[in-house]
Amino acid sequence: MGQMSGAQMVCEAIIAEGVKTVFGYPGGAIMHVYDEIYKQNGFEHILNRHEQAAVHAADGYARATGEVGVAMVTSGPGFTNAVTGLATAYMDSIPLIVISGQVPLSLIGTDGFQEIDAVGISRPCTKHNFLVRSIEELPRVLKEAFYIARSGRPGPVLVDIPKDITVDIGEFIYPDSVNIPSYKPTYKGNKRQIEKAVEAIKKSKKPLLYIGGGAVLSGAYALIRELAKKTQIPVVETLMARGVMGADNPLLLGMLGMHGNYASNMAMSETDLVISLGARFDDRVTGKLSEFAKYADIIHVDIDAANIGKLVDVDYPIVGDVTEVLEAMLPQLDDVDTDRYEAWRNILKRYDELHPQSYVDSDEVIKPQWAIERVGELVGEDAIITSDVGQHQMWAAQHYPFDRPRQWINSGGLGTMGFGFPAALGAKRAFPDKTVINVTGDGSILMNMQELVTAAEYKIPVINLILNNHFLGMVRQWQTFFYEKRYSETDLSFQPNWKALAEACGGIGYDVTTKAEFDAALKDAIAQDKVCFMNVAVNRFEDVLPMVPAGGALFNMMLPQTTKGDA
Amino acid sequence: MVHSINERRVISVIVMNESSVLTRITALFAARGYNIESLTVAPIPNSEMSHITIATNGSAKLMEQITKQLHKLIPVYKVIEHEEMVEKEMVLAKFPIAENLADISVLSAAYNGGVVNVGKEMIIVMVADEPKRIKHFIEAAQRYNPCEIVRGGVVAIER
Known part of the structure; x- marks a missing residue:
């Protein structure tokens, strides 16, 4: 050059x-x-x-x-x-x-x-x-x-x-290749360890696939679906892995963790073999560590050796890329006896029937869960969903029918409010033909609202779906449960004029209070080529449930009142 | 994780010789709450690498985590968690010239050292021995009213 x-x-x-x-x-x-x-x-x-x-x-x-x-x-x-x-x-x-x-x-x-x-x-x-x-x-x-x-x-x-x-x-002269003697990532899993893990899977009675964000990063979703299909082993996803299995996959129990569904958390609590693929046993997933997967041996596949054994003791450590490890593992599972796990699948099915992911809908006020489900019905697999951080993020993770990996973009580890809108701009620029919706709250959206100007200038028409409860909702929820309803600095009753704000920056605004308005606004927003704020008034005191209180055991969940009996 | 059995351990970290590599190591120890008892660093002859010796303490499980976290740093080439090692520490000690010089000389000889400098008012000795014995030397030296003792930190080599 x-x-x-x-x-x-x-x-x-x-x-x-x-x-x-x-x-x-x-x-x-x-x-x-x-x-x-x-x-x-x-x-x-x-x-x-x-x-x-x-x-x-x-x-x-x-x-x-x-x-x-x-x-x-x-x-x-x-x-x-x-x-x-x-x-x-x-x-x-x-x-x-x-x-x-x-x-x-x-x-x-x-x-x-x-x-x-x-x-x-x-x-x-x-x-x-x-x-x-x-x-x-x-x-x-x-x-x-x-x-x-x-x-x-x-x-x-x-x-x-x-x-x-x-x-x-x-x-x-731009180098063709890189040689850093001190940096050689391990992609291939140890052959012997993989064989041992396969043996463990064949011997187990209650195995569980635990899928994390690493599965998305590795591009392993097709292999994971194949693994689940071949073995008929049930699957739980972390927040970062939503979309890997696809919402309508019968083997997917749901998301586990602090706001995981009942069947997923019970599955983790009762399994005898955790097969962790690209997950890192985050505290929001495990709850109380001493009660986590108490009866299980653990297979941990992770490209980062430091993740293995960091929080839980691992019986079958496999350092490697999820894709490469599964490519080695899958042929060895041709003769797996899927009937072996049938009783286990039935137990979990009963758990899910007992306490499905649910909420009480309303005709008077829009429920945030309904809003998410409705977006799913209207745009479903065509959309990319980003989110900010808080209740809206959890509702999106729980209720949106994610169909594929990379369809769900959120700040899981750091939990950064203000992430969703700019991230949506990046996603929309990469995929201009996809509908990109940032599911956000009236707290988070203000943390990067200057991006209205960016979006308007470059004509990046992302939809900001503001689930507006006039609260910093997740903190408010904790205050309700754990601080005797002292709503310290979480009441956001003082609000901007959302429609005017969006318009002032070259976008469009919608104020939505009814289901009919919701549908009309969303359809209009999708048809427009402008960035928008879709300000949806939702039930003020709605809580994200189930919930495992911080530091509690996964099986001790606060459940929504719609379900049948106590856990 | 429970760090129940806190044992003293020595690890050697072989790193690429580049700027701020030592900061990366020490910052990792600080950020993750690992303890550093002593740390020495010097270039490895005829190479582009340096040898860092760190004495620390913790359980076997914590050591495994420290080793893995160190490995993750891009300029870290190798981490050796020593088991069968030769371990030495060098110490310089300064005494007033009025103290019993014969005793001081014998004492330092007993710990693989000797007198390295004598001035008008001070005598300086150097010893090099295992960390445990260095501790004994420092205790024994107290009776000769040392003005200053400088420890060099541990260096180790796998047998």
């Missing part, structure tokens, strides 16, 4: 990696790169209106496509605003590159204008980070950053580039 500036190298690397859309926000230290962005036409740049939103948008793009997302920010506050985005991606293992400007090398360490120790701050919330020290190492660093972000257990990588290096001229 010859001689060029560091800024040009950044653009060339982005093009070479096949990235079509970059999200970002310019500033002093990154200006040379933005000057080159102006001159090139290999990728588009979306100007978000806040750096946090730029990183979430790149994250949403990555989650929807499986490709590496790229965001660009300046030094100092540009970078610090990006930190929540990095941490969000880190907790959910999302492949992401954030390129940040830095003050010139000569100013580093002098408390220069807009100087902050970006690699220092981002160290605990990135998979890896680089402070580029010379133009000579820049091409290699960029290549390694993309490689590290997408390989092994994926994650965000920060590349911090001092301003003078973006002006320096150097030879640009």
Whole structure:
């Protein structure tokens, strides 16, 4: 490619990696790169209106496509605003590159204008980070950053580039391959361990497939469906794995954990063999650890060895990529006796009949669960659903008929309010033909509402479905249950004019209070090519149920009153 | 996780020689609440790597987690959880010249060391021995009113 500036190298690397859309926000230290962005036409740049939103948008793009997302920010506050985005991606293992400007090398360490120790701050919330020290190492660093972000257990990588290096001229040869002697991810599972795990499956009576976000990242959904079909072993999904099995799959019990359904949590409590595929035994899944899967041996397949044995003792550890491990495992299960698990399946079926995922609907007021189900009926598998964090997120996870992986995009690990809207922009940019709906609340949406302007400017018509209960609902729910109804700072009765707010920024607004209005508004919103706020007044004091109180055993659930008798 | 049996352990971490690699290691210990008793680091001759020796304590299970978390760091090439090892620590100690120099000399010789510097007012000795014995040396040295004792931290090599 010859001689060029560091800024040009950044653009060339982005093009070479096949990235079509970059999200970002310019500033002093990154200006040379933005000057080159102006001159090139290999990728588009979306100007978000806040750096946090730029990183979430790149994250949403990555989650929807499986490709590496790229965001660009300046030094100092540009970078610090990006930190929540990095941490969000880190907790959910999302492949992401954030390129940040830095003050010139000569100013580093002098408390220069807009100087902050970006690699220092981002160290605990990135998979890896680089402070580029010379133009000579820049091409290699960029290549390694993309490689590290997408390989092994994926994650965000920060590349911090001092301003003078973006002006320096150097030879640009973008490496074809990467050789980091100290970084060799393990993809293939140990053969002997896999054989032992297969034996354990054949010997068990109450096996349970426990599917996590790693299954989505690995692209293993078809193999997992095949595994379940072949063995007739029931399946539970984590919040991050919704869509892997498909909602109408008869072997899917549902989501487990704090807001998991009865059958899923009981299955985990009574199983004799947990087959964990890309899940990491998060505290929101396990509840009280000493009571978790108490009667079970555990097979744990994870590409990250550190996840294995971190929280629970594992009997069959398999370090490897879920896809590769299943490819090795499936042929060995040809002779599995599916009748063996029939009694177990029947027990779980009875559990589900006893306490199905349910709620009491109403004709007077829109129930949030109804709203989610209705969206599912109207757009179903055609839509990509993003969400913010809170009650609405759990209702979406519980009630939406997810049909495929990457259809459900949410901040599971970090739980970042304000994630959903910018993530929806990223997803919609990646899949312009899909309806993209951000399920949000009247709390979360305000945390990145400036993106109305971004969406309007770039004509990214995402639908923000605001399940409006005039509360920070999830915190309010905990206050109801655990703080004797002292609603400390959770009452959001003071509200903006949502319709006017959306319109002021170039979007559309709908105020919805009845089911009829809901259908009309949603249909209209889908038909429009504009971003919208669909403000839906929902029942104020609706709770997310079932609920396992924090630190409680999974089988001790608070259940909705619609179900028959106590657990 | 219950960290019931807290045993002293020594791990060697072989890392790529690059900037901020030591910070990555120590930050990991800090962030995850692992203890560092001592830490030494020096480049490995004729290579692009450095050898970090960390003395820490915890249960076998915690050690496994520390080892795995260290492995996850991109510049970490190898982690050795020592079992059969030779372990040494070097110590420099400074005494007033008025103390019994013959005793001090004999004491340091008993711990694989000797006098390394004598000035107008001070004498400096160096010893190198196993960490347990170093502890004994420091106790024994107290009666000669040491002005200063500097411990070098543990280095270890697998047998």
